[in-house]
Amino acid sequence: MTERSGALWPFVPYTVVAVVHVIACFGQYPFEWWTKLLLMPLLALGVVATLVFAPATRVRPVPAGAMGLLLGALLFSWLGDGARWLLPALTSRLSSELPLMLMCFGVAHALYLLLMWRGRGIARRRLPAWSLIYVLAYLVLVALLLPHTKSFSIAVMGYGLLLAATAAMATRCGAIVGWGGALFLLSDAILAFRMFMPGSNVVTSGLVMLSYALGQGLIAYGIVAALRRRAELADSGDSAEVPAAPGSAGRADPAPAPAARVSESAGGSRPAPVSMDRDLESSGPADPSPAEPATPRAESAAASAPRESSTHPPRPRAPEAPRRSSPPS
Incomplete structure (x- = not known):
């Protein structure tokens, strides 16, 4: 079995x-609802199994910060998928599941944005110029939907902004995550037209879930691949290929220095290895490195050194007078 x-x-x-779920959506089969609720938990299981448990792909140390953001995005996506079943009390109080869906998916997109912007080693480049196409897509969607959204106009505009921003930010993270962001946007655009504009049919339900499942899967898999690649670069100690830190405009993330080895024959000590896992960029100053302890050779040299008085130098001793021999008797 290869690594890939x-x-x-x-x-x-x-x-x-x-x-199975996409087939159920196109065919209107009764198992559509419970297969939908299985999607995000199974995707989260794949993320955890790859990064934590699978012997061939696990990452040590575990990238807890980046993985937490990714799992949080999948959790809120799951809540958005099953708002009517998972949050029935709130749904009945709001008389519609749409506000809960917009809120849950909005939080998911905010977590994706934070991960793609600040997660070290996930972004590969700056925003390309062609990513401005998502600004145009947002403006077109808003112009087409606002005449039909009524009381949901502000919520739809805010959610659409997060959606377009996620798709644009995904273009920094390679082809896999970039395609995932584009398909996610396509899925929600089809869903918006289906909910707010007349003339929807069964085909749109299948298309929504097809593009949604592909988009979420590609985003999750692409981020997992980036985290594994980051760990491999850190293990090899190759500072020349460490990706630039997301969220910094052209500023390369300082590569961690490998642990230096001091020869024991020279009386040196081996310093502790530097931690190479920083999931998110930190803006605080680095902790000062502790002073190295004195070596045994230095201590013995200090002990054998002559001690001098700290007050006055010693007086020179006066020469002794010559002794006269007594006369013979």
């Missing part, structure tokens, strides 16, 4: 259930 195939195996359950 080993990284794909944890995502097989998600892929199988996604295919």
Whole structure:
């Protein structure tokens, strides 16, 4: 089994259930609702299995910060998928599941944005010029939907801004995550037209879930691949290829220095290895490095050195007078 195939195996359950769910959406089968609720938990399971448990792909130390943001985005996506079943009390109080869906998916997009912007090693480049196409897509969607959104106009505008920003930010993170962001935007655009504009049909439901399942899967897999690549670069100590830190305009993330080895024959000591895992960029100053302890050779040299008085130098001793021999008797 190659390393790439080993990284794909944890995502097989998600892929199988996604295919079954999309077929159920196109065919209007009754198992559509529970397969939908299985999607995000299975995708989160694939993320955790790849980064934590799979022997061929696990990352040490575990990137807890980046993985936490990714799992948080999947959690709120799951809540948005099943708002009517998972949050029935809030849904009945609001008389519609749409506000809950917009809120949950809005939080998910905010977490994706933070991860793609600040997660070290996830972004590969700056925003390309062609990513401005998502600004145009946002303006067109808002112009087409606002005449039909009524009381949801402000919520739809705010959510659309987060959606377009996620798709644009995904263009920094390579082709896999970039395609995932584009498909996520396409999914929500189709869903918006289906909810607010007349003339929707069964086909749109299948298209929504097809593009949604592909988009979420590509984003999650692409971020996992970036975290594994970051760990491999840190293990190899190759500072020349460490990706630039997301969120810094052209500023390269300082590569961690490898642990220096001091020869024991020279009386040196081996310093502790530097931690190479920083999930998110920190703006605070680095902690000062502790002073190295004195070596045994230095201590023995200090002990053998002559001690001098700190008050006055010693007086020179006066020469003794010559002794006269007594006369012979």
